[in-house]
Amino acid sequence: MEQQTINNIAEICHQQEIEKAIISPGSRNAPLTLAFVRHPKIQCFSISDERSAAFIGMGMAQADRKPVALICTSGSAALNYAPAIAEAYFQETPLIVITADRPPEWIDQWDGQTIRQENIYGKHVKKSYNIAVDLSHADAQWQTYRVINEAVLESKTGVQGPVHINIPFREPFYPEKSENWNYDQNVKIIKSIVGEKRLNENQISQLQAELKEKEKIAFVLGQDDYSVEFLQALDQTSQQVNIPIFADVISNGHGLKNAIHLPDSICMSMLKDSKTEVIPDLIISFGKSIISKNLKLFLRKNVKAQWHVRNHHAFISDPFQSLSKQIEAEPISILQHLNKSSSAEFLKLWKDKNTEAETKTNQFLSTQSFSEFSALQDIIKKLPEDSHLHLANSLSVRYANFIGIKQGRIKIWANRGTSGIDGSTSTAIGHAISQKDQNHFLITGDVAFFYDRNAFWHKYPYPNLKIILLNNQGGSIFRMIKGPNQQAELDEFFETEQRLDAKSLCSELGIAHFSAFDAESFETIKDKFMKYPQSAILEIKTDAKINQKIFEDFKKQLIS
Template sequence: MNFNPVFNIAEICYRLGVRDVVISPGSRNAPLIVSFSRHPKLETYVISDERSAAFIALGMAQKSKSPVVVVSTSGSAGFNYAPAVAEAFFQNIPLIVITADRPPEWIDQRDGQTIHQLNLYGDHVKKSFQCPVDIDNEDAAWHLERNISDAINLATDGPKGPVHINIPFREPFYPSIDEKPQYKLAKTIQKSFTTRQLSSADWANLVDEWNFHKKRLIVVGQNEMSTELDLVLGEVKAKKHIPVIGDTLSNIHPIPEVVKSHDVFIDAIDERTAKELQPDLLITFGKTVLSKGLKKYLRKNKPKAHWHIQQDGLVADTFQSLTRVIPVTPINFFNSVKDIVAKGDHVYSQQWLELHKRAAEFMNEFHASEKFNEFSTVHTILSNLPMSCDIHLANSMVVRYASMIGLSHTHRQIETFCNRGTSGIDGCTSTAVGSALKAKKTTLLITGDMAFFYDRNAFWHQHIPENLRIIVLNNHGGGIFDLIEGPWKLPEKEKYFVTNQPLKAKNLAEEFGLKYYHCASIGGLSKGLGKFWVQDGHAKILEIESSIEVNTEVFKKFKQQAKQLWNQPILGKA
C-alpha cells in the first residue's frame, strides 16, 4: 500500500486550518493514526470512548473557532459520534469526522466491524465524502486528496458545520516502523471567503420600513461573544431607544441595560401589559432562543414585521412571524442602522427596561430570604465568578436557572456555552472538557447530576485540563420532571421520569484524580468558592447536594410570587 496519500491527509488538514485531532483507538484506522500522530505541527488527543471523543472535539472547535478532526475505526465506532455530529450541525461547528472503513466488497458479508458507513450521519452533516479504496492508483490518490480539501472548505464555509469523510482501507494497512511521511507532497485547494453586502435598493427599502415602525424590539438568540458587536448594538440600543432582549446564552450581557430577566415576568404580565409590549418591528439574530415563555408571548402577540439577520444557511421562523431575511452579519447590519435618523418609541423602551429592573430586584430579594436550594445556589455562583472565565451550562434545569438569573454587564470577560443545538444532556461534560483544553482561562461547567454521571467517560483519558472546574448540583434524580407540567401528576413520575439515583461525585473525582469539594449550605458555598477558583495544577469538582422536594417547593413559590407581583397593569407610567 502506498501510504503517501494517507500521510497527505494530515498535511492538507493542517494547511486548511486544522490544529487539533481527536483519535479514537482502533485497527482499521491505523494509517490515519500514524498520519496524524507523526505530523510535527498537529496536536493529537487519544479518547477511547467515541461518544465522548466527538463531544470533546466539538468543544475544542467551539472554543478555538477552527475545524477539529475526529478519527475512528470501522463499524459501530463511528455511530457513537452521531450525537456530537448532530449537535455540531445545529450549532454550525466545523467538525471533520473521518471514519476508516472496510473495502466495499466486504459489506454485507458478515465480516467483523463492517456496517453501512456511506451517509452514516444522514442529513446531520453538510456532506458525506466517500473516498476510493485503491489509492495506489494515481487518479484515486488525487481523488482522495481532493475530497479532503473539499470537505474542510465546506465545513468552514458559511454556514459552518460537520462533514463526514469515509475512507476504506485494504490490508495490509499498517505502515512500517521506519515509514517516513513526506508531508510536503500534499496538494491543497484554498477557498476564498466573502462577506455579503446589501444593495442600495434593498437598503432603501429597509430604511423606509424601519421608519414606518416605531415600537422596535431586538431579540438575540444563542450567539458567540463579540466586543465589536456589543459596541455597535449598544450604540443602536441607546441612540434609537430600542429594547434588547438577550438571555445568558446570547453573550450580550456586557451591554448595559439589556433585558435579561424576561423569563421572570413574561408569563406573569396581564393582557393589557402584554399588548403594550407587543412590537411593531421585531429584529432577531443568533441561534436558539432558550425562553419558552418569550417564544409563546411573541407567537401570541405577533409583530407587524419580523426581520431576521443571518448571512447564510436555513432560517428558522421561530415566532411564526418572519417577513424578511437580511443576509448580512449582525455587525454589518447594526453599523448601517446606527446612521438612520429615525428613533424608536422611548416610552416603549422604558416599559421593557422597567419590567427588567423590577424582575432583577425581585430575584435578588427572593434568593436572599430563601432556604438552601438549587435555584439560589446558581444565583450565588453567578454572583461570585472570577473576572474572566468560560461557563458551560448543562441542559435541563441548570441552563434555565442561569438564564433567569443572568450575568452582570461587568462580566465582560465571561462567555457562556451550552449544547442547545439538540439540547441533550449526553455530551455536556465532554464538551466542557474539550473547550477547557483550548482555553487559557478557567472553564466552569455547571451541571446537574443526571447529565454529569451520564457523561462520566468525559474524564477517561490522559488529557484532563487543570483549568477545568465543575459544579455538580446533585439532587439525586431528574428534578426537572417535578417542575414541568405533565409528569408531576402521573403515578409513573418517580420511577420512569425522575429516576432517583444514589451516586455522589466524590467517587468519580477520586477515580480520575480530580480535587473534590462538598457543600450543603449557601454560606459554605460563598466561602468555598474562593478556594475552588484557585489555579493549583488540578481540575476540581464541587458537589452541592440538595433535595428535589425543597427545590420544587422553592421554584414553584418563586413562580407564584412573580405572578402576584405583576397581576395588575404597571405600564404606561413612564
C-alpha cells in the first residue's frame, strides 16, 4: 500500500480548492481517512451514516460554492451515497465521491463487504474513474495524479456535478508508527482556464429581429444558485422593457420588482379558460426546474415559443414543450441585448393578478381555524432578512409556494433535483455547519423529518438552525392528491400513519423543543421559538383531515 501516493491525492484536492471532506468510518478507507484528516488545510467531518453524510456534504458544497469530498469504505456504504449523488447531479452541485474498494481479484468471490463498485452511480455522476490497485510504479502514480486532477476539474467545469473515484486497496491499510508522514506540495497540479461565452453580432441581430415580432414577453426563473449580479441585471432589464418575471418560491426571484411570485395560485384559475391577453408570445427562461404545477401546465397549454438561456447545457430540457431556442451564453450578456419592450398592459395584468392572489390568500387564512397552513404563513412572515430558508419536499415546499416570500433578502433552498423527502434535514445541517454566521430555518413534514433523523447523529454544532416540523401523523399530501385520496388503502399504504413526535429526539440531542397544537399554544410560543438563541424545533401538531379540508377550500377560493 502506497500511503505517500494516497497522501498526495489529498494534497491535489487541497490545491484544487477542496476545503472540506465528509468521512464515514470504516477500515478499507483507512488510508484515505488518514490522508485527509491529517492534512492541515482540509477540514474533515466524521458522519457515520453514509446516506446522511452525502446530503450533509452536498449542503456544504452548496453553501461554500466549492466541491466537497465524500469518503467511505467498500460495499453497501457506497450505495448509501446514491440518493444524495442523484440529487447533486440534477442540482449541479460538485462533489468528489471517493469510495474505497476491495482489490479486483476478490470481486464476485463471496468476500465480505465486496460489491461491484466500478461505475456504481451510472449516469448520475458526470464521470467515473477507477484507480489502479498497485501504485508502486511511477507511471501508476502519474496516472493517479492526472486522474484526480481531471476528476476535480470535471466536477466544477461546465455543468457542475458529482464525480466518482473508486480506489481498491489491499492490506495492510494502516501505516507503522515509524513511517514518515508528509504531503508533496510539488505534486502534479493541472489548472483549467475557461473563458466567458458570448454571442456574436450576427447571432444577437437574429434574436433582436425575432423579438420585434413579440408583443408579450415573460421571463421564467427556475431554481438555480444565481449570482447577485445576475438578479440585479434581470431586475433592471425587466423594469426597462416591461417584462414580468414568473418566479415561484424556489427561484429566489421574490425580491425582484416585477416578480410574479404566486404563479401557481394565479394559473390555477386560468387552466380551463386562458384568455389571449394573459398568454405570452415568448418566454425567456433561466435556471432549472419550477415547482408551480399550474404554471407549468398553463405554459404547456398556451405558449408556442421559448428561449432557454444558460452558460452550459447538459441536455435539452423542454418542460413546457415550447422550446424553440437553446442559447448557450452568459445570461447577463443576453439581458444586455433585450432592447424590445414588452406590452406594458401585459405586465400590469400579471402584476394585478399577483396582487389579487396575495389578497385572496391573506383573507382566506385570516378567517380559518388553526392549521399547519395558517401557522406556516405566520412563521414565514416573521423570518428575519438575510436568512436561509430550507424547504423539505411534499407539502412543505408547496405550502410555501402558495404563501409566497415577501422578504427580499431571504434565500430559498430545496432538494428539487430528484424532489425526494430523503436528506432534506441533512442538507440543511450541512449548510448551517458551513455558514455558522448566518441564520438557517428548515420547514419540514413529519415523514421527511423522521426519515432523516440520522442527520443529527454527529458531534458538530448547528446553533444557527431552527426547524419548523409539521406533524400531522403521516404523509398527508396524499389526502390532497386526486387518486390516492379516493383509494380504500389511503390510510395504511399511502398516507402511512405514524404516531411519533420530536420531543424525545430533542431531549436526546439536547435541542430545545417547542410544541403547538392549537391557536392559543401557537400564539404563546411562536415568538419565543423565533428568538431562542440556540437550535430549536417547533413542532406544529395538527389533524390531517382538517388540513385537507382547509387546503381544498383554499384552492376553491383561488378559482372563485
